[in-house]
Amino acid sequence: MASVHLAVLVSSISRGAWFTCWALFFLHGIGLSTAQFGIGVTAAGIAGLAISGPLGYLADRIGTRETLLAIGIAQCAAMFAFAVVRDFPTILAVTCVLVAAERATPGMRVALVSGLAEPDQRLSSVSTAHAMVQLGTIGGAVVGTVVLSVDTDAAYRTLCLGCGTITLVFLALLARVPHVTSLSDLRVKRRMLVLRDRPFLLLTAFNGVLALNWGMLDAGVPLWITTHTRAPVWTMGVLIGLNSVIMALFITKVTKAGTTIAGAARLANRAGIALSVSCVIFAASNHTSGGTVVAILLVAAAVHVVGELCFVGSGLGLSVGLTPADAHGEYQGMFGTGQAVALMIAPGLMTILLTQLGIAGWLILAAVYLLSGAGTLFVARKFIAAASDDD
Structure with missing residues (x-):
């Protein structure tokens, strides 16, 4: 398992710099x-949405490691391509592959991790x-923040070459990593x-x-900062760095609260509440500048x-806890499809809500988070009740 975690660590360096x-x-x-x-x-x-489900089913058929290798090769090729492409049609094609x-x-x-781990150690x-x-x-x-401070075409393209090289190491x-037994190995159809x-x-x-919170931070907040505040460009790098540090320090502890379906559902409800509060605070940075805007953005982040900690802990608990032993790829692929839908619509949605509607857009987004967290809790309780009745 240590080899998997090391590979994930290396891959995420590229991901952090790029995003x-x-x-x-x-x-x-x-x-x-x-x-x-x-x-x-x-x-x-849309490309990401179309591919997640089929890839999950394919992973169960041929092996999750092999499928992840193929995905990594595509990512590597796309990053190297970004260093040289110039025209919009080619950029569009490469972006579709990468995303x-x-x-x-x-x-x-x-x-992959679920397939390699013992059942009681999966989560x-x-x-x-x-x-x-x-x-x-x-x-x-950190690397990305340096690139942002330079903010030149050459710096961005050098970053693409670096990300591609890191992906080769991944x-x-x-x-x-060991091969995970697949349905083909078991001759199961x-x-x-x-x-x-x-x-x-x-x-x-x-x-x-709830996964809209990722698109909110990756796409919505940068657009908000550039159109509705006078915050320095490097602020976005600081916000992502803060996010990553807190996630790394506390995600394992928070996930322990989601070891049961009921616990994971409660985490989702808490996520909805925290994310809605963050929206209100982000809205307060409207047309502010100097130290004030940086302080407000830091508190909001x-x-x-x-909210993201609770969201991730809930998602891991629900997806791992409800997945049959021989269908990890299929179930995780479907669960990822739900997140892919959110990430697909997030840039356009955030553009409309945050750059055009402004404060009202933040309040709409807050209501969406609240309803989604409460909806997860409701469905999970109904599911638990149904399972209890069957027993």
Whole structure:
């Protein structure tokens, strides 16, 4: 398991650097218009949505390690391509490949760790892997912040080359991870199970809505900062660094509260509350500047990360706890699809809510988070009650 965690750590350095800079890479480095940026990330999100479910089923058939290797190769090729591409159609195609691979990676990572771990160690192993993601993201965010401070095309393209090289190291480490027994190894043929699991599908939908908090931080907050505040450009790197440090320090502890379905559902409800509060605080930074805007954004980001901790802990607890032993790829792929939907619509949604509606947009987003957290708790309780009646 240590080899998996090391591979995850290395991969996340690239991820942290890229997602600290990606929005401004497209807008400042390449020079895309806001409309082109919106079209590109939306099209890429659709690609990610389309591929997550089928890849999960494929992973159960041929092996999760092999599927994750293929995804990593696609990510590596895309990062190197970003260092040289110039025209919008090519950029759009490469973005679709990269985002589709990125959206599929978390579910496949959970499936791989779950397949390698003993049943009673699955959730703790998965939460440790997630902590490795955050640690790697911290290092990457530092690099990304430096690139943002330079804010030139050459700096952004050098970053792409570096991210591609790091991904090559990740692939070499992943190749040393043991093969997880697949359905093909067992000579088992069956249709997808998850499509008949209605409680799981409902929980996936609510979790997907809560996953908007990722798009809010990655795309919404940078747009808000540049259009509604006079905060320094480097502020975004600091916010992501703060997020990653707190996630790395506390995700394992928070996940322990989600070892049961009831506990995971309560975490989702807390996530909805915390995320809604963060929206209100972000709204308070409207048209502020100097030390005041930085202070407000830091407080909002701190409350946001509390919500994200509860959201991630809830998602891990629900997805791992409700997955059959021989369907990790399929169930994690479907769970990832719910999150992919959120990340697909997040850039466009955040553009409308935060740049056009302003404070009202933040309040709408807060209400959405509250309803989603409460909805998760309601469905989980109904599921638990139904299971108890069956027993």
